[in-house]
Amino acid sequence: EVQLEQSGAEVKKPGTSVKISCKVSGYTFTDYYMHWVRQAPGKGLEWLGLFDPDDGETIFAEKFQGRVTMTADTSTDTAFVELSSLKSEDTAVYYCATGIAGRLQPLPYYFTSWGQGTLVTISS
Amino acid sequence: QSALTQPASVSGSPGQSITISCTGTSSDVGLYNYVSWYQQHPDKAPKLMIYDVSNRPSGVSDRFSGSKSGNTASLTISGLQTEDEADYYCSSHTSSSTRVFGTGTAVFVL
Numbered sequence: 001e002v003q004l005e006q007s008g009a010e011v012k013k014p015g016t017s018v019k020i021s022c023k024v025s026g027y028t029f030t031d032y033y034m035h036w037v038r039q040a041p042g043k044g045l046e047w048l049g050l051f052d053p054d055d056g057e058t059i060f061a062e063k064f065q066g067r068v069t070m071t072a073d074t075s076t077d078t079a080f081v082e083l084s085s086l087k088s089e090d091t092a093v094y095y096c097a098t099g100i101a102g103r104l105q106p107l108p109y110y111f112t113s114w115g116q117g118t119l120v121t122i123s124s
Numbered sequence: 125q126s127a128l129t130q131p132a133s134v135s136g137s138p139g140q141s142i143t144i145s146c147t148g149t150s151s152d153v154g155l156y157n158y159v160s161w162y163q164q165h166p167d168k169a170p171k172l173m174i175y176d177v178s179n180r181p182s183g184v185s186d187r188f189s190g191s192k193s194g195n196t197a198s199l200t201i202s203g204l205q206t207e208d209e210a211d212y213y214c215s216s217h218t219s220s221s222t223r224v225f226g227t228g229t230a231v232f233v234l
Contacts, residue, residue, distance in 0.1 A: 035223070044127065044228040045162070045170065045213050059221050062125060095169060102182050107175060109158040109217045114169035 002026040004096050004115035011121045017084040020118045022096030029077040030054040032100055033108050036070065036081045038092040039117075046092075051079060086122045093117040128153065128214055128226035135232040141202040144229045146214030147195060152224055154195035158217035161190060161199045165210045173212075174199060201231070209233045 007021040022034065036048040049060035051070035058070050069082040079096055096115040099107035129147040136142040146153065146161075153159055159177045162170035172181055174190035177197060187202045197216075201208055214226035 037225075045164075045215075045225040046127075047215075047223045047225060050223070061222055062220075097169075109223070110160045110172055110175045110215075111162070111170065112172050112181065117169060 002098070002100055002113045004098065004113055006094075006096060006115040006118045009119040009121070011123060012086050014086055014088065014122055014124055016086055017082055018086060018120050019080055019082040020094050020096075020120070021078050021080050022115050023076065023078045024098070025077065027098075027100055027104055029072070029079075030074060031104075032098045032106055034070075034072070034079040035097045035099075035111055036068075037095045037097055037111065039095070040089070040092040043092075048081065048083075048094075051081075053079065083120075086120075088122050091120065091122045093119050125152075125218060125220065125222060125224050128216060128224055130212075130214060130226040130229045132227075133230040133232060135234055136201075136204045137234050138204055138206065140204050141200060142204060142231065144199045144201075144212055144214075144231070146197040146199070146216075146226045148197075148216055148224070149195055151219040152216040153192065153197050153214075155219055156217045157192070159190070159192060159197045160215045161188075161197075162213045162215065163208075163210045164213065170213065204233055206233050 030053045033050045035050045053072045072079045097111035099110040161174040164170040177192045178190040
């Protein structure tokens, strides 16, 4: 069974950084993209970017360029996202998500399995 | 990259059919057939309902169907049920190799 387990809630001050982890199980970590998506309270879904654990390639939404870093530790099958220069508007639930269909077929354009979400609150 | 445009809300009675639109541009929805739809109940992670414009993942009811014409994709829910009450989001691959979500549509079952 594909599972994504995220780190716990964070409270951060404006101008600082936050780093969230996402530990996966049930599949080969390096075979599938890892996406990061966020949702501000009462708002819609917003795609931050993707990370390819196989070669470290990243693609970011233009809005987050220069402020987001995505990495992974393949020895522990864990992906990370770090967002810097935090603002109150960054308060949101952050999700990791990957695209895996039946029989572990890759679905790189989609999000089939999601973490439970990590609430990040930015407050002075 | 701007969010894809969806109606804020759509409602219907049990048993009826409803359709949610998702309008993008020739750089995303109009360019690729990599359009998907997600259902999200309150305080839950989204669930993939449709991918490749019109394909259903295993386990998703055939009451959900998708289509596309030009820069606009659509999700139709037929035989509306109370459990279909949720938020729905479309998503598309883009010419920049990024992904973009729609603004989201709240579905109400009256």
